[in-house]
Amino acid sequence: MLGASIRNQPPPTPPLPGDRRPPEPVVTAEPVISFEDVHLEFDEGEILRGINLQVMPRETKVLVGETRTGKTLILKLAAGLLKPSAGHVRVLGSDLGSMSELELLAFRREIGFVFQEGALFDSQTVGDNVAYRLMEEGVDPDETEARVREVLRFVELEDTIDKLPSELSGGMRRRVSIARALASRPPIMLYDSPTAGLDPVTSQTIITLILRLRDTQGVTSMLATHRLQDAFGLANYRFDGPRNRVVPADATHGGQPATEFLVLRDGLIYFQGQPEQLRNSRDDYLKSFLVEARE
């Protein structure tokens, strides 16, 4: 049932040139992202109260939980947009808490961040939004143009290149946001509720994009969502590069993709494990959470 919307998928999206590159084998057991007893405190109190997690290369960590449990804050900590009150956040081996803002600015180019509402620059065209990071890095204009068109083609929005964000629908803005994050081909992607407020068909398109990135580009990612169908879709399906479509993640294709769920509650990780473990859990809170989330 959870994957029903994924099965009724739209026509396959055009491939990125990078799609032809087979994922490289995992050569390191070092986590790409690790949180060690991370606390985060604001004036109104402590929001995160000791988070420990690790995201391994090419793994997708799905953060689920009720609203105001700190899902977005964990993503912002992983991007270095916030600093922990206590504990350590390490990304690609660097302790973000000990880095200056100047060092963090350079470091963040390794990370693509998709914000909940897209956070597109509303005074710039779609093309300029997607080209933003490349222009900041001083990439040659011809190469920038080619890369912008490439990623916009990937999200099937090449024809919107000269439009302003206000002329796009909510789902299109979210896809442009993904294209913008992808433009510099970062090894880590962080998605903050990428399907929030979108209709099921558009949500499915976004999840398909995320699957493609994970399975054809080998991107390590964290995704915060309150939509369990999206989370289970990520766990139960994979993108078949040669066939250019989403297929069930069965044993014949290397088994389940490396997707792990984290359920947050009261500033702590209440559950961490495989989707099946969550689904079969006998814990009362998890059972009620699953029921409420499906409703």
Place this chain on the structure above:
Amino acid sequence: MASTDRDLIPAPEPSALSFVVEGIKDRLLAVQDYTLLCCRALACAFTPPIYVPDTLEQSDIIGVGSLPIVLLTGFFIGMVMVVQTAAQFVRFGETSLTGDVVSLALVRELGPAITGLLVAGRNASGMASELGSMVVTEQVDAMRAMGTDPMRKLVAPRVTATVLMMPLLVAMFDLVGLIGGFLISYFTLRIGAVEFWTRAFNALQLSDVAQGMAKPFFFGFVVATVGCYQGLTVRGGTQGVGRATTQAVVVASVLILVSDFFLTKVALFLAGGKAF
């Protein structure tokens, strides 16, 4: 049981004293944050990378965009000054002094102060609302997430542009104010062009011009930094943006008038050795 009893006891209501202390602490923290923003804006304005296209765009918005209201206001301020002072000078038969008064008042005081207030009303509010909207829609976070320092990209161009445009706007205000004053003097007091302009120029000393042209640099810095600070510290969504916009105009205007007093004292002291 003990823990249950403790849970039932309501938290003590904050006292009036704690409200005052918290209020003072908040103000002090705001001053500290504003000072940090000023220091970082200055550092970013003089160290690479400098966003020259953004600075030119802001110069156009702030300088050219403010020109119509500055010219219109300057023209009428010059005219109203003559109308007000002429009535007094006629009583003493000293209408020829009109050029002196208009020129001194405009160049030393009214030009910088009124232009500062006009630019604060137009641009500090604009900066606060623009940056505030970017904050609440996470555009500033997105900028940081893409490796761009908002202080360099957003604040430094606005500060540089305002600081550079303000003296030019004040010069235009002074010129148009004098033209307005001359026209009223010519048509109502029958003061000739040569007499008016000769007295207007002769009344001014280098220190007067220096004072009148130094203040706008400071006022420009105040307008831009207050506008940017209020915008970047927005809390509470669109309602917060509205509050920040109002606050930006109020704080910038008050700071301009307060600092004008102290700058005038310093300028007079440097020019003549005495502040009075």
